[in-house]
Amino acid sequence: MQFNVAQLLKESLGAQREHHLNEDFDSLEETGTNRVSGDLRFLRTDEGIWVYGVLDSNATSVCVRCLEPYEHVIRLKVDDVWYPLADINTGAKLKVPDEDAFIINAHHELDLTEAVRQYAVTSVPMKPLCKPDCPGICPSCGTSLKYEQCTCSRLQSDPRWGPLLDLLVKQQR
Numbered sequence: 001m002q003f004n005v006a007q008l009l010k011e012s013l014g015a016q017r018e019h020h021l022n023e024d025f026d027s028l029e030e031t032g033t034n035r036v037s038g039d040l041r042f043l044r045t046d047e048g049i050w051v052y053g054v055l056d057s058n059a060t061s062v063c064v065r066c067l068e069p070y071e072h073v074i075r076l077k078v079d080d081v082w083y084p085l086a087d088i089n090t091g092a093k094l095k096v097p098d099e100d101a102f103i104i105n106a107h108h109e110l111d112l113t114e115a116v117r118q119y120a121v122t123s124v125p126m127k128p129l130c131k132p133d134c135p136g137i138c139p140s141c142g143t144s145l146k147y148e149q150c151t152c153s154r155l156q157s158d159p160r161w162g163p164l165l166d167l168l169v170k171q172q173r
């Protein structure tokens, strides 16, 4: 996800480019994200290049109920400035505001990878669910209720078993 922005850096403030992305790349460790698509606008500012737009991407999360990984779509809102390390005309070293800032390297290449990684990490749900009604795992026997029922879950869900369950509980005391 590299763009050579030498030409855009040479242009006057406010100059812009539109980039259509549809890219596959090595999957990111935390989210398994390995493709993005969408439109980004690159705008020359006095500080560097402001990149904004929305990307659709993928992520793999582990469902909090059934504990299985599943793939889902995430939406990445790109809105950041990339700062050049070197002045495009003189080659002089430039200061970047802080060490976490996104940078345009000395070859005038703007790399989106790290930004996509950060956006992806913050876009995945805190409590991922493979589907809204995922039945999860039976707390008693560990059966994954997505695929099969177990006796304990049937006992709990059928009110007719209520009196018998009460009896069993009493006997155990």
Ligand SMILES: [Zn+2]
Binding pocket: 063, 064, 065, 066, 067, 068, 129, 130, 131, 134, 135, 136
């Ligand atoms: Zn699930």
Ligand SMILES: [Zn+2]
Binding pocket: 138, 139, 140, 141, 142, 143, 150, 151, 152, 153
């Ligand atoms: Zn069970």
